[in-house]
Amino acid sequence: MTITPNDIYNLIHQGESTSVEIKKCSDSLPRSVWETYSAFANTRGGVILLGITEHKDRPLESRFEITGVSDPDKIETDFFNMLNNRQKVSRNILFDSDFRPVEIEGKTVIYISVPEADYHKKPIYINDNIVDGSYKRSHEGDRRLDKEGLAMMLRDSTDDIDSQILEHYGLEDIDEETLRGYRQVFDTANPGHAYTNLDNKEFLYRMGGYDYDRHREIEGLTIAGLMMFGKGTPIEKRFPLFRMDYLDLIGVKPGGDLKWNDRLTYDGRWENNLYNFVTMTMRKLLFTLPSEGRIVGEARRDGGPLYDGIREAIINSVTYSDFQTEGVLRIDRRDNEIILRNPGLLRISADRIYNGDFTHARNRNIQKMFRMIGYGDNIGSGFQKILAAWNTLGYLRPDLKELEDVKEVWLSLPLASSSKKDEGTSNNDSTVNSTAITIEKGGQEQVNRNQEQVKERVKEQVKEQVNLSDKQKEILLYLLDHPSASLKSCSDATGASAMSIRYTFKKVKSWLDIRHEGPDKTGIWSFEVISTPKSK
Template structure:
């Protein structure tokens, strides 16, 4: 039988006995497990697969299935009880494997073509159990499942897993000898204004900046080492760019507006990155990007008392998604925080793998934030949550409006988690074009080959004004460029 046929038959059998797959597209590995005597034996290559699946998304290993050049056949196990006993003896031997993730229910006898096999369900390891490694030594003996292979992890990856295992929060360390001079005071005071507006009677409102930072967790004194200074969270949230680079050299935040099918010469229509014109810190990135994400969203007229409510479930979902990305990012990893807006939707990427399985993250109820001090800072200005309900709230708000949402994680080329939020067909929001934009559309309907100077001359506008208007029309899905920047034509879509 083929691999697809085997997987469908095996998973169908597993489902029939209440053996729920770990996730959609479950990883499946087959091993003959015959042993020298032919009675059955746990093969040596089972253990790298166990480590690899545990350190990735989990999977199922079928013992008693042979594979040759992509064709699978049932060999069966003459003594499955012997193989099961050997499996659990080794799982509980710390010299063989670092942790046993399996219970009796995870090893099931199954029958295919009249032969008995063992189906071994390997769950994804919890953060505090990773890395799952072999032979008593994590370096050089830790594997991860990538595509359909078991790949040995390099030392840097193993060290990141070990650090994640022991550190509940990654932003509390003191950046020794960093002080107020390393902060962007405009960012700090903008935050304080937002805090005072949200909590006008709060006792922290009247404190000086240093005391406010201490109370917020942005400044800390270590009683054991007697070090005092800004925490990593304080530098990330309010710091100036040079200070951030000293404390977190791999830190980078990136916002891009892209077309769904970008021109080869135009990679983005708008971009926000630390470029020396602004602080580059997390709080300012949030302030800049949230305005761009929500700038064109329609707001129905609604009142709460005598006050207009300029908010919708879509606004709420995008705010939550942006904050979620910023507080779960591993700022010492090699990927960047990246937010992309396209006509078809949004993409939020943060460096670092998820700390809980995808299904659990979407279900909620288990909060395991990587930067808990940053998370608390956002909470104090009524942004984000701390009950493990962030993604379920995003899911409910976004899908409740008929749109699509997908959460994935990958380990190549770097560990990263990606939340993709797509507009439902026919539900892409947008502004009604203004007069200049309508005039441009009328011109281009009659002649799509017109260039910026020709449009500007025809309308009596500056070229920069025409360029801005066309950029907005493209973002709103009114215009599309067909062909290259030189020699192509404009196509009016609506």
């Protein structure tokens, strides 16, 4: 990519920020350039501009003066010599093309692009001192990492955090009832599995919950084993900064007497390990949401994209939690959204995650344990599954962010439609008979009065369906009013994808048969009520 003078002007006019550092430089490198290099590499990357003088007493529009670098070749040589000196910089993560001289106003400005380092390589530090030489970018300044921040970054540089053996923690710290319940679900999900007949110790070993270190001659529960199946007291003593909380806040007003409708927290009534927290929270949370009933064999199985997306979100929060930093794994069920919080920061930027990039989970053994009973996966596609589910449902896009000050990641799952329209709700309980509505195309709609009445009653039934999102109702109402519309025109009018439209048809097929007759562009939609829908 070519860097132009206009690019430099734009950066100067924006001023210094979390991703831009501007430094005066004439014939020698400023010493502080290495602190900025470390800070950008350990945060989200950034650009260093050399050859620009800052006048702090001036307003932003005239604060920075292009004074130029007097000997660009010398600066480049000195820069890369220092960058490749392990006594000065722990690691070189730049390419030659990341250092670019730019001619502007008859002077030379140096543009240095510093990428974010791969989390396996962090921290990038200077002066051969990982404690005092590790920096992070905060606003427009470089800040030395504190003890906790450095420890978090070092933990994040490995992908097997939860495989660490906890000395002096053994099978006596496992809650037998929790492990027995998990194994029953495991056997049901994996009939005939080779692990079925193993004793508990060997089962935990195979699942990553127990391990041996022959070099150190120790054995015991791993972090995964204790956190997943342990008794509450040993977990609290080993990880005193970590806790779990679920709150049902539906209808709860800030400042009111009612603080919550339901809560799952450390109260001595359950063994507060991860398996119990996840399964109990899912039961409580999913009970507050509409379910799509599916018949599997002869049994009804509740689910659909909403349930699947929420399960994926909960497992993501658990498997990316940093148990060794102060924080809470908390799930709030609010009126129009679900908020999930977990301790720890994102290992890559939120933008990269939205674009499909991913990292390995912090707690891969815990991830494996949940995956083996049908919760989540381990191929890094979890967040994309959540986005796809919310897109299918027509909900607003989930919001993922990290809060640096409290060292937590928050994921907000809106339960509101992305439509700007607000559909009314009918209280009409009239029953719709099994009647076909076929509307023919031909300049104007040819329908008799009876068909029009039935169509209106179908619309009322659609509005009353609690298991349909606002977006799904909007799709059906649009097609009832525009039977000659194509999928594309329906998508353009409602903002729903073709996948969302087809999924909507699937959700109502138990009581409403929807067919498209004729060519894609010139055909018509027909609707036949085949049973009385249930509005609850």
